[in-house]
Amino acid sequence: MACPQCGGENIRTARQLYELTEPAPPGLDPARLAPPPAPPGTNTLTAGQAQSNGKAKALIAIGGGLVVLRLLTLAANGYTGTGPSYTISWLGLILPVILLVRGVVLFNRNRAAAPYQPVDDQALANRALYTRRMQVWEHAQVCRDCKGAFFAEGVLHPGIPASPLITLDQFPLMVVTMAERAYGRAA
Ligand SMILES: [Zn+2]
Structure with a gap:
């Protein structure tokens, strides 16, 4: 797997860098690779x-x-x-x-x-959305030279082309957008 910008292979997953199992390069704040936030108030069975x-x-x-x-x-x-x-x-x-x-x-x-309870349906929808976003986040790759994130071709869904390199400012929004593209809009 190569970086879409520099073609290099100094690649780690967002999870590896966020969880500090791999060192982030200077100037790359691992906190910016945080996973999507869990939905609030998810009702669960006792x-x-x-x-x-x-x-x-x-x-x-x-x-x-x-x-x-x-x-x-x-x-x-x-x-x-x-x-x-x-x-x-x-x-x-x-x-x-x-x-x-x-x-x-x-x-x-x-x-x-x-x-x-209608609220449970909402919680379920939130949970489903969260699951999709987490699946996308799990596939996010980061180039340690360019300090940007990308998704390789077809990893999210067959037929979805590789993404360009995106800055970490755009990363959270990219995860949300890719989740909708790869899995369809939440019902
Ligand atoms: Zn690169």
Whole structure:
């Protein structure tokens, strides 16, 4: 990877310089390569809610998977058969269905406990936007000779050409702009 301005390879990532894992050259203030700020007031689930939701999703996944598997087995046999093995096959559906139903009940109970709040949608949108900007920031390269930042061709998204070298004054705005270009505007 070469600098779009000088063609040199004295390149480090913005993260390396910001976190001081690589020395910044004189005149380059690593603080100016700071990552995008985290959105304020992001509501998160309490630990208990998250754990309960995780349990519900696990039950749904396991129960649902077993139901499908069992139905596929039965379908392979044409839903016909006789004797104990056939009966056991159908009986084998009962446990996964119980798991599935318990998962769905638990999931709905969690949802009822946490009523819909528009502010959560906003927080989610902020979080999604922040994630995109962080992805862009992670790809930012810095030329230590030119003391500017750039993005290599196609690193953000196939088809997006390499950026010119940008000054660190423009860096935060560049991260925001590139996040919109690479991932589309936030909904
Ligand atoms: Zn350069």
